[in-house]
Amino acid sequence: MEIRLDGKVALVTGGSRGIGKGIAEVFAAAGAQVMITSRNEQSCAEAAREIGEGVHFEAGHIGHDEDAERVIEATMDRLGRIDVLVNNAATNPYAGRTIEVDRPRWDKTFEINLTAPLFWTQRVWNRFMKGKGGAVINVSSVGGLATSPTLGVYDVTKAALIHLTTQLAAELAPQVRVNALAPGLVKTDFAKVLWEGGKGETVAKAYPLKRLGEPEDVARAALFLAADTGRWITGQTWALEGGALAAFRRTA
Numbered sequence: 001m002e003i004r005l006d007g008k009v010a011l012v013t014g015g016s017r018g019i020g021k022g023i024a025e026v027f028a029a030a031g032a033q034v035m036i037t038s039r040n041e042q043s044c045a046e047a048a049r050e051i052g053e054g055v056h057f058e059a060g061h062i063g064h065d066e067d068a069e070r071v072i073e074a075t076m077d078r079l080g081r082i083d084v085l086v087n088n089a090a091t092n093p094y095a096g097r098t099i100e101v102d103r104p105r106w107d108k109t110f111e112i113n114l115t116a117p118l119f120w121t122q123r124v125w126n127r128f129m130k131g132k133g134g135a136v137i138n139v140s141s142v143g144g145l146a147t148s149p150t151l152g153v154y155d156v157t158k159a160a161l162i163h164l165t166t167q168l169a170a171e172l173a174p175q176v177r178v179n180a181l182a183p184g185l186v187k188t189d190f191a192k193v194l195w196e197g198g199k200g201e202t203v204a205k206a207y208p209l210k211r212l213g214e215p216e217d218v219a220r221a222a223l224f225l226a227a228d229t230g231r232w233i234t235g236q237t238w239a240l241e242g243g244a245l246a247a248f249r250r251t252a
């Protein structure tokens, strides 16, 4: 069975590179019209041009209410509907022990990784999905299911995003399905510090499936959840991590 999104419109935050761009690419190939957004208009334009047919862009900062409003309105004006919202953009301004984090970076991480997905979902629900249905996909992290010596603050926001996913799944059913993806290490700019200089090879060796993730690995799961294939799935978090958690449980 081929998974298709013909006639559907998807809005993907952080769609200009990495996992978000991978999702936009796979959704467009499945027949969707895709609106991508990120802070940098030129990167959005380049990504849209690169992917080609079916991809549109409107730049904006996900943490700014007026930008969220403008991007969502631009999507409705130009494409007429929003069947799928992918809350993908995130930040990680702090590395270190959670107990030592300063207030501004704690707040920033929550604002972008948790508050923004909630209010983007709220806007899209009110604007389109409440009446017409849809699917929301939150991009969390495998870090939201574990602990880390240095990424604890980021991981707490991603764990909260998993809970928000379950909460909204319960609240927004039956019109809207809400699911999350929890990737392990994917070779993108965001995670460069974790894979550059040969570090990625060490991580890959520890993964049962012996390689790091590619944006397409995440995008394929997103497509399954967004399309009719996911029609009886809501409130779930899918770990996409080459078996990392299985290996962790074994050694632990």
Ligand SMILES: NC(=O)c1ccc[n+]([C@@H]2O[C@H](COP(=O)([O-])OP(=O)(O)OC[C@H]3O[C@@H](n4cnc5c(N)ncnc54)[C@H](OP(=O)(O)O)[C@@H]3O)[C@@H](O)[C@H]2O)c1
Residues within 6 Å of the ligand: 013, 014, 015, 016, 017, 018, 019, 020, 037, 038, 039, 040, 043, 060, 061, 062, 063, 087, 088, 089, 090, 091, 112, 139, 140, 141, 142, 182, 183, 184, 185, 186, 187, 188, 189, 190, 191
């Ligand atoms: N890569 C991994 O190993 C990994 C693992 C687990 C989970 N994740 C999650 O996967 C998602 C995507 O990460 P990625 O690795 O693909 O990152 P990436 O390659 O750095 O891409 C991030 C995207 O988000 C946009 N963005 C960042 N801050 C934004 C903001 N405030 N407002 C609007 N757009 C913003 C960026 O564009 P601009 O900079 O132009 O705004 C870019 O399009 C994130 O939720 C991340 O936490 C990644």
